[in-house]
Amino acid sequence: MKTLDESGISHLLEKEVYRRKLSFNQDWRFFRGDLQGSEVADWDDSAWEVVHLPHTVRVEPANCSGGRNYLGIAWYRRHFYVDKAYSGRKIFVEFEGAKHTADVWIDGKHLTTHIGGYLPFTLDITDYVAADGETDHVISVKVDNSDMPDVPPGKPQGELDFCYFGGLYRNVWLHTTDKLHITDAIYANRQAGGGLFFTYSEVSTFQAQVTIQTHILNEYGMPKACSVTHYIVDSDEEVVGMDSTSLRTIDPHKDHTFIQTVTVSEPKLWHPDHPNLYTVYTVVNDGAVTVDAYQTRIGIRHIRFDEEGFHINGSSMKLIGANRHQEYVYVGDALSDSMHRRDAIKLKEGGFSIIRTGHYPQSAAFMDACDELGLMCIVPTPGWQWFRDNDTFTERSYQDVREMVRYHRNRPSVVLWEPILNETDYSEQYARTTYEITHAEYPGDQCYAACDHYKIAASAYDVVYGQAVREHQGAFIREWGDHWLEQAGPRQTHLRCSRGTKDFYPGGESGMLQSSKERAEILNGILATKGLSGGALWTGIDTNRGYYDHIAACGALDIYRLPKYSYYLLQSQSVNVPMVFIASHWTSSSSRDITIYSNCQVIKLYLNGRLLGVKEPDSVYESMPHAPFLFERVSWEPGKLVAEGIIEGVVVARHSVRTPGTPEYLTLSVDDCGVDLQADGSDLIMVHAYVRDANGTVIPDAYNRIAFRLTGPAEIVGDGDDRVGSNPIDAEAGAIGVLIRATKEPGTIILHAESDGLKSVTVEMISKISSTKYVPGKSQIPPVGKPEYDADLTAFFSPPPSRNWVHWSDIAINKPATASSELPGCNANQATSDIVADRWSERWSAGNNELPQWWKVDLEGFYELDGSKIFWESDNTVYDYRVEVSADDISWKTVASRKQTGQDEGVDEFHETGIRYVRIVVNPVSKGMPSFYVVKVFGKEME
Structure with missing residues (x-):
């Protein structure tokens, strides 16, 4: 070579x-x-x-x-x-x-x-x-x-x-570019065309056939004799394949697509465990003169979804994934490229093999990192529980599907397209059309499109979310490890949790431990299901959302990218690097059953130097690659727990926890993930602050207020803005983050942190000269003082009135209810029960398929009503219903009529007086039977 x-x-x-x-x-x-x-x-x-x-x-x-x-x-x-x-x-x-x-x-x-x-x-x-x-x-x-x-x-x-x-x-x-150039795939707007398109007609460890489609546009006013040459170069900069076309005349303002095949012998295949990449240098000649050259990174691999699961390069693989929103604390979606890369690194190190970029295509920087790190991706079209059956919406959505394929089609990381609208009651025609668009944009057997299994068009799709509905069909769980009902408050399940104990979602040690246990049970079930390719956790990282006024604490990492226990549970499923994690703070109130996550064969546990026992993985989780280790009924005494992870008789990993003492000092840790901070004016980096005792233990009940001071060419994001509240800020469970933005000047940045009663700390960072070339322009002088915006003067802590319904009084609690029919064990009264912990499993469900079905509550008095809220059972079923009210149970008035799913958080707002009865009439239902967990009725008793 x-x-x-x-x-x-x-x-x-x-x-x-x-x-x-x-x-x-x-x-x-x-x-x-x-x-x-x-x-x-x-x-x-x-x-x-x-x-x-x-x-x-x-x-x-x-x-x-x-x-x-x-x-x-x-x-x-x-x-x-x-x-x-x-x-x-x-x-x-x-x-x-x-x-x-x-x-x-x-x-x-x-x-x-x-x-x-x-x-x-x-x-x-x-x-x-x-x-x-x-x-x-x-x-x-x-x-x-x-x-x-x-x-x-x-x-x-x-x-x-x-x-x-x-x-x-x-x-x-x-x-x-030259006027004779390779086009941009999205700008060209050609079906399965435009730009460069790489496909693989043959893939094996012996040989690969790389088919390259190159779209050339001649914008000269004269014909051009054009040729295209491709060089495939490996990581050692050796040319492993090349092909050149003969000259072809392209007329003025016309285009031509060249199709070539390059053979690569003994290719280094792309796989999550070894993400080998090649660089393809594409050279465009005008006669004998080179006029355009382009570099594309590719990964050679072959994938298959079928009734047996997922296969890559001929080997089966269970996919343990996560969903990711592109959001970051304080800056919303405006992450610098380095922050996207750090997220990808954290998710990869967390044991995930596939990321669903729910619920939209994400940035090139994140996808580049996935290609390089070996993170497979599911790419969905923008959508979430919303369908407008009109030409404007559907044509825009169809174009989104076309463009997401064109944008990411050459990436080895992309193994599945999701051309349907998430959890949405779209039409059958829409689903069939988006499937056809996806395959038209990516012909061949390496294009897989996913749809929810309960949709009419699901049988046409290559992969379904849920249970396969035809032979040879792949199956995947798009979201697991969460339940929407928890956002209304604590339930019997505890899948959502915070790192600390002062947020809406109960958390801390016990919360994180319970959440991890429940997720382990779900994951074990997914991995045990024959033919299921795997599933994606909801979610990898905590996020904000529009319809509730608290953060969705679904993540294995919080919004500052600080890990919860479930992060280590999932990390332990990876076999690449030995790890051990003790899921305990080891305080007097800690569980005496010690759970340890590890990918080792055996764990030895010590307390204050004494060997407590030697354990193998818990056999209850027999389908997990690396089940948790459980040491039961450990007698408590203050001190230090040490876990040793052993493989083939050798200690390969250790982790220790120590009973926390009193807060003594702060530490700072720059969360760079090996990615340098660039002095380009927009690059960001997170620094984590920790409250520690004299032994260095992070204090899990520390909520100290920490103030930061920065010197050097950088700024604290949100600093000086009381509305943002980023500095000073209270620690959560002994840790918190501060986000730093570099200026355009390189240099040393010094961050100082202090808190009353604690020893302060400083940390140094370097922002490096950016090698990026910028568009020149007239020098811009910032104004004296930041402008004041009218939009910022609105009282921040006053969310819209429609969001305040969660604080209204529920007058239906424990009031008698009846229904048109009842499923055994799911009677009408369960929808008004005040036994909050049981609402996960206890609900009202209709006893037959006859529609309409109704459910009715007697308020046992006359009330002035302001609205009602139904917590439907299924978050992917559409319930068409109306709310009726009555004073005498004879004459009824319809006060609301709409369609909802379990994820819809809108309240039915109305104002009626002298009401005793409220009735919910359901007709029709997109699948299954009418069923809801809770009905809340808001109002006050009339005088």
Whole structure:
């Protein structure tokens, strides 16, 4: 095999020889709100903030759930020059993401209104700029993240399980190419075409056939004789395959797709355990002159989902996954590329092999990291419990499906597409159309599309979420380890939990231990199910959401990326690195049954140096690769527990916990995950602060207030903003995080932390010179003082009235109820029972399939009513119902009529007086029978 140098193409390693990619991220002017006329070139923007991308429309508090994040219009303006070297070339601007709509102008000329916030779009600005190196051009962007019912996902944020953060929250790039060039796949808008498309007709350890499709556009006013050459290069920079076409004439303003096949002998296959990548150098020649060159990373692998499960490169594999929202504390969706990478690292190190990017396609940076780290991905189209059966919504959603495939089709990490709307009552035609679109965009046997098993069109899909409905069909659990009903308060299950004990979700040691135990039981069941490929935990990381005013504590990591016990449970399922974790704080109130998570064969447990016992994994979890270890009835005494993990008789891992003492001092830990901080104005890094005792033990009941002070070229995100509350901040269970943003100047950053009564601490970080090349422009001077925005003056701690229903008085508790029919063990009175802990299993369910069905409560008195709320059994069943009220049980008045699923958190608000009876009439139901856990009726007794 020849090296790059020996092949004479080493010059291709010199970046941007034939095409340029410049960052457009620095020095934007920003204004939050709507200022008409801001698009004109000579608009005075000197009073606007100077910001760097990725950028969120507003820094928000750690808990901004319940509709407290900014929704509305914001403006961005960037002054820039176009270098003389680009004269006669094509010039494009690529936006990786802007929510939900983005209007773009160049020097006051409107170029586009882009619809949709989760996929990139590219604009050709060649004819709108002068490549003279001196003209002050202005690109203006108006973004709007308001509720937009016809822009997928579409559901109003007040009813949504995540938040519509906004802004230019991903990278923006300026690209220049020759007029004879490889196109951008999304911009070209060709079915299964545009750009470069790599497929694999043969894959084995002996040989791989790589088929490469290259779309070339000639934008010259004359014919061009074009050829394309591909070099496949391995990690040692050896050329392992190449192919070159003969010259082909492409007429003026016409295009051509070249299709070539390159053979790679003895390929290094891509697999989660060894994610081997190749670089393909694509060279475009105009006659004998090279005019374009492009680098693409690929991974050669073969996948299959079928009735036996998931297979990669001929070997079966159970998939233990997690769902991930792209959110980060304070900055919403505006993560720097390094933060996306750190998330991927943490999820990989947490034992996960597959990530469902619920509920939308995510950034190139996160997906790049997945390719490199060996994290497989499920990519869904934007959607969540919302379907508008009109041409506008459906056509936009269809285009989303097309573009998500075009955007991520060359990634070895992507093994499954989800072209349906999450937990949504979409039409059969919609499901069949999106399936057809997916396979039309990715022909061949390496495209797998997933649908919920209970949908009519499910039999047409390659993979279903749930139980297979036909022969040879794959199956996967898209969300496990959570139940929506817990968000209404504690239940018999305890899947959601906080690290500490002062949040809405009970947590701390006992909460985390119970949550992990329940998740272990569920995971064991998934792994025991024959033919099931695996499942994705809901969720990998805690998130904010629109419809409740507290954080969804579903994650194995909290919003600061601090782990809970379940993180170590899942980490132990990985066999790559030996690990041991004792799930105990070892206090006098700790459980005497000590649970240990490890991927070792045997655990020895010591207390204060005495051997307590030697254990093998708990046989109850026989289907788990590495079941927990349980040491029962350990007598408590203060001191130190030490667990040794043993493989083949050798101690390969240790973990210890010590009974916590009194808080003594703080420590700081820079959570860099081996990724350097870049001095580019927008790069971020998390620093964790810990409250420790004299022995170094983190104090689990410490909630000390910690203040931070920073010197050097960086800032604390949210610092000085009382609404955000990021500094000072209270620790949670002895730990908390502070988010640092680098400036454009490299250097040493010193972070100091202090808390009353504790020894303070400092930590140093280095922000390194960024090697990124930026679009030049007129120097931007920040205004004196940050602008005050009208939107920020609204009382933050006053969520919309529709969110206050959880605090209303429920007058139906323990009141007698009847129903049209009852399933044995699920009688009508269970929906008004005050036995909160039993509401997980106890509910009312109709006893037959006859519709309509009704359920009725007698309030045993006359009341003034303000509304009601139904907690439906299933979060993926649509219940069509109406609420009726009556004073005498004879004459009834309909006060609400709607469709809901178990995930819908909207309350039925109405105002009626003199009411004694409330009746719920259900007809129809998308599947199964009418069933709900609880009915709450809000009001007060009449005088």
